[in-house]
Amino acid sequence: MQAKTITAISSKHRGNAGIIYPIAAYFIWGILPIYWKVMKQIPSGDILAHRIFWSFVFLAAIISSMKRWSEFRQAFSNTKSILAVTVAAILISANWLIYIWAVNNNHIVEASLGYYINPLLTILLGIVVLREKSDIWQIIAIILALFGVGLLTYQFGQVPWVAISLAISFACYSLVKKLSSLSPLTGLAAETMVVAPLALGYLYMQVSGTAATYSNLSYGMILMILLTGVVTSVPLLLFAQGTKRVSLTTLGFVQYLSPSLSLIIGIFIYNEPFTLAYQISFGLIWIALAIYTFSRKDVLSKLRRNV
Structure with a gap:
């Protein structure tokens, strides 16, 4: 009986402390638009390829040190693991490409909308796929968010595909990471390795065909390219650590930090328009997040103890 109590306390402590990881990850993601904006002279596809390749180099160096x-090879030891790694690699690569394109084409506000939707979509996946506990307030929050997206679609006459694709790709990636038995470092290294050859081949063709893009780069820009692996890998490692330590519903709640920072950057630093349609849509999603927040006292207590 005493052993069970100690185990429960230890597990609870790990969960409480674990919330620091996703908070740190989402803070870094929230300010990354500034980094990609500085690199806007480089095509989005090139930036994606650099992120993938240099991330693998960075992670391989860590694994070597x-x-x-031997643990890394386990990621490719059976069909199920290979499939999980491949799906995760495709999802995160798609997410990166869409986000980089959105930032460098003045769609930071719409991208932040996607990451406001994403927590609620993550919560929905937790309820439907993982059978995590739900209540009426969670359902109301999800419905309000969907209504907000629907209203925005009606106002603009077209689906906000940037926001929706970002939300779906990252929510599904969160689910895959939650179900994976690999360690965060091993899993992320395996994911980047799967697509690294494609990234390297793409970069070779781009450098050979459009040498002008790279011939006039400053030393500072070259350094930023090399550091894409670091700024990409560090928050993902923090995020992966968080998925192992907190529930998917808690993870979904904490995720609002990133789009909040991005929204502020998009409006006040890059002067992107924040139209009435956006205001109404964001307002509904903020209400949904508020409903979810105040209905989850366990999440709030964790934040108070650890932040």
């Missing part, structure tokens, strides 16, 4: 290659 920690002598964990």
